[in-house]
Amino acid sequence: MKILFLDQSGKPGGAELCLLDIVKPYRDRCLVGLFADGGFKDLLQQHEIPVQVLTGRSLQVSKDSGLLQGASSLGQLLPLITRVAKIAREYDIIYANTQKALVVGAIASLLSRRPLVYHLHDILSTEHFSRTNLRLAVTLANRASLVIANSQASQKAFLAAGGNPKLVRVVYNGFAPQLYRQENSVAQTRQELGLEGKFVVGHFSRLAPWKGQHVLLDALTQCPPEVTAIFVGDALFGEQDYKQQLHQQVAELGLEQRVQFLGFRSDVVSLMTACDLVAHTSIAAEPFGRVIVEAMLCGRPVVASQAGGAVELVETGKTGWLVPPGDAQKLAEIINTCRQQSEMASAIAHQAQISASQRFELNEINRQIERLLAGVGSRESGVGSREESDKEDKGEF
DSSP: OEEEEEESHHHHHHHHHHHHHHHHTTSEEEEESSSSSSSSHHHHHTOOOOOOOOSSSSOOOOOOOOOOHHHHHHHHHHHHHHHHHHHHHHSEEEEEEHHHHHHHHHHHHHHHTOOOEEEEEEEEEETOOOOOOOOOOOOHHHHEEEESSSSSHHHHHHHHHOOOTTEEOOOOOBOOOGGGGSSSOHHHHHHHHHHTEEEEEEESSBBBBBGTHHHHHHTTTSOOOTTEEEBBBBBBBOHHHHHHHHHHHHHHTTTTTTTTEEEOOHHHHHHHHHHHHEEEEOOOOBBBOHHHHHHTTTTEEEEEESSSSHHHHHOOTTTTTEEEEEEEEEHHHHHHHHHHHHHHHHHHHHHHHHHHHTTBHHHHHHHHHHHHHHHHHHSSSSSOOOHHHHHTTTTOO
């Protein structure tokens, strides 16, 4: 089975890192088509995965686009759709990994007569999308042969928005536990960052209002001076204003000596392992929460917002802690508890590491996806297969 994977981003975010792991077993019979150039293309090439950037134009469609903007973008999408449809004739399945990829992939699926699979990495609700884009996403997803939701929370939102329950299956992100076993010295990393003798809370995500970095800053004011925070990630997608607000908040709260913004880093595992606690502070429901699982696999205690996919990953008091989204006081209480009861926090982190290694093991997750894709292929084998539709195009039927 040959698969054409589609993704809108040139940058390796959570959905792209998930796709990278899914694609690896198909590297000799797939193509990853990207709608933008960037670091994700380089990452795919490092893993010897065939990749093409399919358009040189940036697609000016955002999650909050309205009807007029969506309509005006159709003109720039048509050449891309035509190209994808042509390429798709050489493959058995079109696999759309993001919302823009869904728009292009769904129309290309009709033109090329190839089945469409949509991997849903979002909470499809008006909290994250305009009503126009929400309706469009659900309508197009309902034309797919399969929708893979990355959590029960994503599945629930899809169904609530009008998604077809017969199409959707939940498959969590997969991880290779061995990649999170850190051999470098924690002491060395802490020394390099000037964090010796500190209780370090790590926050790992892009700087965006809904990711809630400001909540952690507020929580720090309710913790002793030795509690410090590192923020790994930077602003994307026009969110520079929020980054500026965070720096202003640090100054106003007098936290300059207790906060470090490290930007994008490639040594995330080393930095996570050097933390005493990893905080996930999203104020809106997270579709999955890769950072939460990564911290668990690193053997670090985790506190997460009690919403969306995070609720499926963390069991309070057993594998971490959940706090109400946006509640800086509750977050501070957990931070202080972990600082005061380090042995208890370490025991919970160890249990979480064992659980995460079993629940999200990459090979098993990939087997689940392989079985689902095989099911799509078998259902389509008698109708609209690559050979039959090519004959039809040539007038052989």
